Amino acid sequence: MHAPKFLRERNTAFILIAPAVGLLGILSVYPLLYSLFLATRRYFLTKPWVDRSFVGLGNFSRLLADPYFLKAVAVLAKFALSAVTIEMAIGLALALLLVRWAKGRHLVKVLMLLPMMMVPVVAGLVWRLILNPNYGPANWFLGQLGVSGPVWLGPRLALTSVIGAEVWQWMPFSLLIFTVALGSVPKELYEEAAVDGASRLQTFLYVTLPRLRQPAAVILVFRLADAFKSFDKIFVMTGGGPGINTQTPALYNYYKGFVDFDMGYAASISFVLLITMLVMAAPLIRRALRKEEETIKAGEVVREVA
Amino acid sequence: MKWRKTARTLEAVIGRFALLVAVCWSLFPVYWMISTSLRESSAAFAATPQLIFKATLANYYEVISDTGFMTTVFNSLVIALVATLIALVVGSMAAYGFARFRFKGDAQLSFWVLSNRMFPPIAIVLPFFIIFKAVELLDTRLALIIVYTAFNLPMVVWVMRSFIADLPKEVEEAAFIDGCSQLQVLTKIVLPLVRPALFATGILTFTFAWNEFLFALILTNVRAQTLPVKIASFVSERGVLWGEMMAAATIAVLPILVVTLWMNRHLTRGLTLGTLRE
Numbered sequence: 001m002h003a004p005k006f007l008r009e010r011n012t013a014f015i016l017i018a019p020a021v022g023l024l025g026i027l028s029v030y031p032l033l034y035s036l037f038l039a040t041r042r043y044f045l046t047k048p049w050v051d052r053s054f055v056g057l058g059n060f061s062r063l064l065a066d067p068y069f070l071k072a073v074a075v076l077a078k079f080a081l082s083a084v085t086i087e088m089a090i091g092l093a094l095a096l097l098l099v100r101w102a103k104g105r106h107l108v109k110v111l112m113l114l115p116m117m118m119v120p121v122v123a124g125l126v127w128r129l130i131l132n133p134n135y136g137p138a139n140w141f142l143g144q145l146g147v148s149g150p151v152w153l154g155p156r157l158a159l160t161s162v163i164g165a166e167v168w169q170w171m172p173f174s175l176l177i178f179t180v181a182l183g184s185v186p187k188e189l190y191e192e193a194a195v196d197g198a199s200r201l202q203t204f205l206y207v208t209l210p211r212l213r214q215p216a217a218v219i220l221v222f223r224l225a226d227a228f229k230s231f232d233k234i235f236v237m238t239g240g241g242p243g244i245n246t247q248t249p250a251l252y253n254y255y256k257g258f259v260d261f262d263m264g265y266a267a268s269i270s271f272v273l274l275i276t277m278l279v280m281a282a283p284l285i286r287r288a289l290r291k292e293e294e295t296i297k298a299g300e301v302v303r304e305v306a
Numbered sequence: 307m308k309w310r311k312t313a314r315t316l317e318a319v320i321g322r323f324a325l326l327v328a329v330c331w332s333l334f335p336v337y338w339m340i341s342t343s344l345r346e347s348s349a350a351f352a353a354t355p356q357l358i359f360k361a362t363l364a365n366y367y368e369v370i371s372d373t374g375f376m377t378t379v380f381n382s383l384v385i386a387l388v389a390t391l392i393a394l395v396v397g398s399m400a401a402y403g404f405a406r407f408r409f410k411g412d413a414q415l416s417f418w419v420l421s422n423r424m425f426p427p428i429a430i431v432l433p434f435f436i437i438f439k440a441v442e443l444l445d446t447r448l449a450l451i452i453v454y455t456a457f458n459l460p461m462v463v464w465v466m467r468s469f470i471a472d473l474p475k476e477v478e479e480a481a482f483i484d485g486c487s488q489l490q491v492l493t494k495i496v497l498p499l500v501r502p503a504l505f506a507t508g509i510l511t512f513t514f515a516w517n518e519f520l521f522a523l524i525l526t527n528v529r530a531q532t533l534p535v536k537i538a539s540f541v542s543e544r545g546v547l548w549g550e551m552m553a554a555a556t557i558a559v560l561p562i563l564v565v566t567l568w569m570n571r572h573l574t575r576g577l578t579l580g581t582l583r584e
Binding site for chain 2 (some may be wrong): 023112269278
């Protein structure tokens with residue numbers, strides 16, 4: 001009386017998935033296509049009389065030669081790599097410390113998680129206040145120590161300060177994941193290592209470290225992607241300045257599109273960012289999906305890891 | 307032997323000290339934000355920051371009595387809640403579909419859903435701005451709801467799929483045999499079982515919508531302005547009113563902090579189980 005089972009299943013699956021896919025189609029396919037469309041044209045939002053002519057790859061070639069863009073890429077590379085490595089190093093160190101002392105561990109962990117829960121814009125603004133040369137506590141504190149406080153948001157240190165704010169906010173993420181990963185190492189392994197006479201260093205290298213490889217990869221991927229997209233904090237702390245010292249491609253894109261209203265050019269930047277992201281993310285996502293498939297197929301049931 | 311013991315104690319002390327430093331470093335900006343919000347504006351500008359000061363709620367009065375600000379709070383709340391709701395509903399449905407059904411091209415679909423998380427918002431704003439402008443959806447709450455829902459869907463689908471896939475199929479199969487329709491199985495059996503995951507992803511989605519800045523900045527102006535944008539705007543208008551800005555910031559940050567601390571346990575699972583498989 002009904003359609004054959006497999007057909008019914010396909011319909012159900014379709015109905016279940018359609019809304020999500022539809023919405024996401026709007027979010028990803030459309031911007032990609034439209035960006036491409038815009039990027040091949042000249043289009044000044046505030047000067048509609050300027051001919052919206054097709055310029056082919058003109059915007060892209062201009063982009064490749066654009067010193068501002070190239071500098072922005074350099075800034076981004078420095079920002080993302082510095083922030084993520086420092087976050088992970090500190091997060092790992094703290095996780096190791098936390099694991100060794102059980103008393104009050106939960107409270108300490110929760111307290112250290114606070115920065116991650118702050119609105120990024122607020123975090124940026126608070127740090128801007130703290131680093132303020134006139135009424136910020138940072139320089140006052142340094143003054144008390146007899147050290148002359150530097151101009152944190154000046155040309156030399158702006159990028160460092162911004163990286164610092166990012167590390168402050170996202171180190172808890174590494175901490176959290178490493179803590180969970182460390183907690184999932186079976187105690188027996190440590191006991192066996194002790195019985196075998198392994199030194200502390202050896203235990204760390206051969207028992208702990210291997211178990212951290214996968215979580216570390218996960219953190220790396222997520223945090224790099226986030227750093228790549230980062231806009232809020234930098235915008236609010238330095239606006240990309242002084243000059244262009246902290247201007248990432250994201251900020252440059254913003255200025256070109258919504259301050260200069262050079263939409264065609266801005267769209268080409270957007271498109272480049274999107275494609276770069278896709279290319280970089282593709283192999284990682286593929287691997288993550290494959291792992292997911294394997295685990296599901298093995299029929300494992302995940303128990304609480306924390 | 308004695309050397310060993312001294313080394314061990316020293317290590318314990320240094321370790322504890324390091325943790326203490328880390329906690330202070332993590333908390334100091336939060337403390338500074340709150341304390342600045344409690345100072346009188348003139349004191350906030352003092353050349354030497356005072357650690358002891360007369361606490362006052364003047365900034366909070368200023369901020370709360372500004373109707374523009376309260377509208378902003380309302381906007382943020384409504385947008386975040388609705389976006390979260392829709393994302394959870396639509397996302398769970400899709401997650402169930404991905405988890406329980408095998409069909410052609412579902413790996414590609416999963417990949418695509420996941421890759422959406424990687425998109426830099428800035429790269430997407432432009433087309434959205436232009437299209438929302440065309441359909442006159444600029445400066446509306448609906449625009450942000452649509453965008454935030456779509457932005458969080460990948461994560462919801464991804465996390466919920468893990469959890470649903472882990473449920474033993476027997477329970478659902480039994481329900482089917484008993485004559486339940488697919489919808490009933492989903493709502494009455496599967497969803498209650500994954501409630502913690504729903505909570506966790508719900509909080510993450512809400513937090514994202516509440517904190518989001520870029521889209522709100524570009525797609526709204528006055529009517530649909532959200533909190534983060536409003537707080538940042540304290541900078542340009544009349545110089546920088548740090549006291550009031552910090553009061554507004556504290557108000558903005560408080561709900562997330564409270565909810566997150568309260569749901570801390572669930573959050574750990576939600577955050578990490580979506581990413582770790584041990």
